[in-house]
Amino acid sequence: MVSTFAPQAAGDLNFLKKLNRSSILATVRRYPGATRADIASRTQLTKATVGGVVQALLERGWLREGALQPRGGGRPGRALYLDDSHHVLLGADIGVRGLRLVACTLGGEVLLQRYVTEPPTTPEATAVRLAAMLRILRDDPAIAGRHCLGLGVTVPGPVSPVDPILRLAPNLGWVDVAFLDVLREHLTDLDGIWLLDNEANAAAFGEFFFHDGIPPESIVYISAASGIGSGMVTGDNFPLVPRGGQGLVGEIGHTIVQPGGLYCHCGNRGCAETLVSGWAIRAALGIADDENLEAAIMARGEDTEVDVTLRRAGEALGILMLNLHHTLNPATLVLGGSLMRLGERLTQPALSYFEAHQNDLLRGTQRVPVKVIHDSTFTAARGAAAEVMAKAALEA
Known part of the structure; x- marks a missing residue:
């Protein structure tokens, strides 16, 4: 996969060239306008190595040069940017x-x-x-x-x-x-x-790689939609996605939160998806599969049954957030997926539960920032x- 690096033989110059190229691109992405000297300083690569890689990337249309950047006591260097035109x-x-x-x-x-x-x-x-x-x-x-x-x-x-x-x-x-x-x-x-x-x-x-500026040390993204899952990214110039031996890392929708509970689509009973997922909310409220979930819920206004169902789902989402905080401890949590369009009736119970319990183990005041993407269609x-x-x- 793109986020893992296969072991290389010691002294594999071709692999080192690939890492250098990736590192230089990452530096330009995070510091638009950086010069060759800036890149050499940040990556600890030699100026000759940076110059050669940058020239190749310019020729291939990955980078473009901007204006000269004055430097105190030294030769000005050209600003470098990702070339978004080719x-x-x-x-x-x-x-x-x-x-x-x-x-x-x-x-x-x-x-x-x-x-x-x-x-x-x-x-x-x-x-x-x-x-x-x-x-x-x-x-x-x-x-x-x-x-x-x-x-x-x-x-x-x-x-x-x-x-x-x-x-x-x-x-x-x-x-x-x-x-x-x-x-x-x-x-x-x-x-x-x-x-x-x-x-x-x-x-x-994507949240990590295309982050404006320097991304946090690690990000966990929770996708709450028809089903529910999560993904984690950590690293620096070479983002890493933990996957596990069978690719199951992040399958939080199928962690058991109610032993002996309702049957899940996976075949187990009491999975998180039986409480917080699009299909579970539809089932609880009798909303047909071909109906728009958001529109159907809005049409029912302040219906008590809707409030209870969404609060219950939100609290279950908050529990999953807390479990991910305790097991993976990311620097930032991101909530996305189509269920975010249901608004505060779902998200507020989740955020309140997480806020109330995230420091139970630390007995401190540190807070993990939570970003909510209200429209994560793409x-x-x-x-x-x-x-x-x-x-x-x-x-x-």
Whole structure:
């Protein structure tokens, strides 16, 4: 996967060149306008190494030069920026209730985005639909002349850490699907990086990788939608996503919070998803699967049953936040997913529970910041595009 680095033989110069290139790109991304001397200082690379890598990146359209930057007592250097005019990164998110696509610049600016509220059926039918959408997207004048660095695809379930295989998507009914192989049969002309990842992992990666300025030491992204999951990213120039031996790291929706509770789509009883998920809220309130959840809840106004259901779901979400705080202890928590559009009736109980208990072990006053993304429609797709860039930077 893009966020792990395979062991290399000692003295592997080619691998060192890749790391240097990635480190220099990360420095320019975080410090726009940095000069070659600034980069050498921040990365501890020699000026000769920085100069050679920068020149190659300029020639390949990854970087561009700006104005001369005066330096006290030394030669002025050219400001360097990511070049957002030549390349494009594609990201696709296969959600339980629709397909989402983005086309991004190297800096994470979204040039195009598309969303169809058409629930996926079989992997084959979904691949046909997604390939058609991608062809239309690539032909759009906004990106048609750009060089495509690759495509990242996200799925709502754990992906094998060894091979790009979706192990299980309980809310789709997909088991052991090599989706990229299926998609390639319908998109044979798309070159570059191809990768598959869990949607929460990709969303976390994007929040970290495209963070304005220096990102926090680590981020946990909680995706609360039809199902619920999480992803964690940590690192510096080389962001790392812990995945576990079977790709199950972050599958918080299937942690047990009520032993002997309701049956979950995964087959277990008492999973967190039976309390806080789109399908659980629908079931509790009798909202049909083809109805818009947000609209149906708004139509019921101050209905007591709605308040009780959302408060219960919010408290369960707060418990998951606390559990992630105690087990992973990230520097920042990010809440995203379609359930965030339900507003404070869901999020306030979650935030209140977390605020009340996050320091129970520390007996202190430190606070973990929580960011709420109220509209994360394209967050996972943009994160998949970020993963493409991270991998392309090592392979360019």
